[in-house]
Amino acid sequence: MERIETLEQLRQWRSRQRQQSLRVAFVPTMGALHQGHLALVRAAQQRADRVIVSIFVNPTQFGPHEDFDRYPRLPEQDSALLQMVGCHALFLPNHETIYPAEHQTTVQVTGLDQKLCGRLRPGHFQGVATVVTILLNLVQPDTALFGLKDYQQFVLIRRMVRDLRLPVQVEGVATVREPDGLALSSRNRYLSPVERQRATALFQALTAAGQLYRSGENRRDVLIDQATGILQRAGIHQIDYVELCDPDTLATAPEQMTDDVIMLIAARLTGARLIDNLLLTAH
């Protein structure tokens, strides 16, 4: 696996792949890699001849009181994992490579960045959209892959790539879960053993709503109340949202639902804020 730290090295690597007509798939990450990231790398390997992963803990997507300083940074462990799964290149840019001095340009996906997590994390999606645009411009991949656990992020990036006519194919990869259903996340390590147990309620709430919808209950608020009740009974009281939305646009689902909808949950435990989602199918 090639380790790339400078723009010059990245340009040389990219032009070598182009000269050999090799397709490149890109997995942008913030490191602290887990099986969810490795599933992205494996999916990338199916879609291209060469896979490049970036690790950059992007300061502009963290709010002032969020966990930027304590976000886990494990470059050597990450590098060993990537090597093990057969990743071809690891891009480890420093701050100046991504944000040159006096950087003044940002990217905003208006509307989509204000709902759900965007309402509670002002500026977060502007930070994500900006860094992903910069990374895509630098790496120039044929395909870029993102985890569907961060569903709003996926929809927003797909929209941005379409709107800006960026020449890259965006793909979402299914969430990887622990055996008890908890979605893998680099932030799960912040949970105490008691909270780790409680956190399984997110997936329980989602699957229970899915069953209820399939069994014929189609009132949006009934499904939301049921999921909220499951979280509360598990001892989760700081619920940022439980919402049902159109899977493509994230518009709020109608009161009486007929089509597939996505249920999205965000809740705060003492150690970490967790998000999860599930596509609910009507039949």
Ligand code: PAF
């Ligand atoms: O999902 C993430 O890890 C980050 O939001 C991303 C896409 C790498 C941008 O910093």
